[in-house]
Amino acid sequence: MPDHIVVFFLEDKDFTEVVGDTNLPYINALIAATNTALFTQSYSTFQG
Numbered sequence: 001m002p003d004h005i006v007v008f009f010l011e012d013k014d015f016t017e018v019v020g021d022t023n024l025p026y027i028n029a030l031i032a033a034t035n036t037a038l039f040t041q042s043y044s045t046f047q048g
Contacts, residue, residue, distance in 0.1 A: 011027075
């Protein structure tokens, strides 16, 4: 059993447009969870 599982959700909108959007209840529930780590300052170095 792994110690941690990391799942990345990528959205083509700004973080502030996603948080609180009632059309995205699942993503907002994950954001609100106490065991969630948010990577809000992560950037791509390559886009293929």
